[in-house]
Amino acid sequence: MSTTRERATGDLYDQLVLEDRVHRRIYTDQDIFTEEMTKVFGACWVYVGHASELSGANAFMTGTLGGRPIIITRDAGGDIHVLLNRCLHRGATVCRVERGRAKRFVCPYHGWSYANDGSLTGVPWPSGYAPEFDPAKYSLGRARVAVYRDFIFATLHPSPPAIEDHLGAARPLLDYWIDRFPGGKVTARSGAHRMDCQSNWKLVMDNSTDGYHPAFSHRALLQMAQRLGETKDMAYFAESPDDGDMYCRYLGNGHSFIDQRPNYRKPGDYWATQRPTPGREAIEARIRAQYGEEEATRLLDLTVGSQMNLSIFPNLLIIGNQIQSLRPVAVDRTILLWQATTSEELPEELNTLRMRTQEDFPSFGEPDDLANFGECQRGLSIPEVEWVLMNRGYGIEGRQSLDPDGGVTAPTTDETPMRGYIHHWKALMQSDTPVVAEGVA
């Protein structure tokens, strides 16, 4: 546990985060976790959901913001609000279901009622309150909200940067991923693969652009994929991944990237190397017959993931066709959501095929990663072995290159993205941005 003295001197994080390694305590210390929920998950722009999940006026869903229960609402006028799910009276949550449609939320405990923009609209038997108590001045706590191309971000930072500035160099990559969908419009399906990961959230972040692990952590998947005698998606991670044109990149602001796209050179390559999917041949035959060779190839490529892993600090991971997000629950527990995506403009049967594609990795890839994350957490419980090494590619002359925009590009298996984001994390942990909920009188 960190001591008061270390905290007072402010050098705790200088001791725990070095150039090429981090101390195990950043993954295991309860006090650090508590602090992160304010300094990182309170003060950063955090992904909380996709606007396509809130279809129509007065739709809502619940979620979390650094462990705080929240309600994400769309009001009658279409504006999106992120509200703290906590009655002002005595603290009960006012919304207890995962999604639905409501103009107002009435607290089940004593009946205070709130409009779906958060404002307190009524308290039962108001004559019991002194005249100075004016309900019109109150609302549920509100986070600040930014919606970037339907991605909903929320923060308790009192004066956050523009979301475009926060996204920084990750923004054109996110744009690329969104623009791959016909019409540049993504539909996120609400029924997400949810996983209960027995590790600190940063072990998942460390992995998000870790090009070193697939050959080993996903060896069962790679074996499975060779069952029918062909080389499939991701096989290049097992064969000298640093020699090809793939790369990893630290993008700044905590964001990072692995680009697998250079492994796919011509139209049809994505489709050709996709692992077998239920209905693949049936639907391919129909699409080719209906659309002609060139258009069919373009459409079929769109059923396959984008071959980019984009990690947007602190909790949004764009992987393949999916939107993955992290919800820290405890120092050693994180909920992972893998939202599947469809496109309104793709032929229906291709969206169906996309569902089958997006079941592949959550079924046969992620379970093995989760096992490893959980076992890392167990290993990190050993106090005597203090350091976690992130030094792959570190200190080798000419191995990584500085990008004009300040990012760093390195061979795929390097731990450059990890070193980048963890230093960003450290800076946040050393800052003292106050976090506040608006609207609470």
Place this chain on the structure above:
Amino acid sequence: MAAELNDPSRYSTYVDPEFYAALARHTAELDEPAAPVDAATRDACAALLYREARLLDEGRLEDWLELFVPECLYWMPMTPGGGEPTTEVTLAFDDRRRLEDRIAWLRSAYIWSQIPRSRTRRSITNIEVVQAQAPGELLVRSNFVVHDVRPGYHATFPGWTAHRLRAEGDSWLIAIKQVNLLDSDQAHQNLSIIF
């Protein structure tokens, strides 16, 4: 090539829009009134379910697969009770090829989510058998509790299953196995076993 395409272990030509339409009818039919079956048929179905449970609990996955018709479906919806698999992801939507993939994955020496291996035991109760609308087919509903135990880990999975059985000679084979976890839409630590 054409003959090869008919091999559902290698090519998935049967999971087409008609297949999904038939699946939607399967789900709807589960809630429709239907004629009960005689005691002997009911006993045969129960015996099949118990045998299936034992093969899975003993890790005899290849023998288990032989209980299925060639163009089969092993389906674990994410939406409780079924949902819409054409637009929603599922916990499993395995045609024969993906089911063989799943078994290959589970057989790998490098499947970290299954090292050490799960020991499972399942209890099956509340078996109801009715005639399906298609001739030569039965619908079987049952409840289950699966215990999944690994050193330091014990998960209990309650739920219900719908089997669609098809007559094959004088025995029954599984055409669709629909596994409905009670908490199918919630987070799980490890869903790597077959249910």
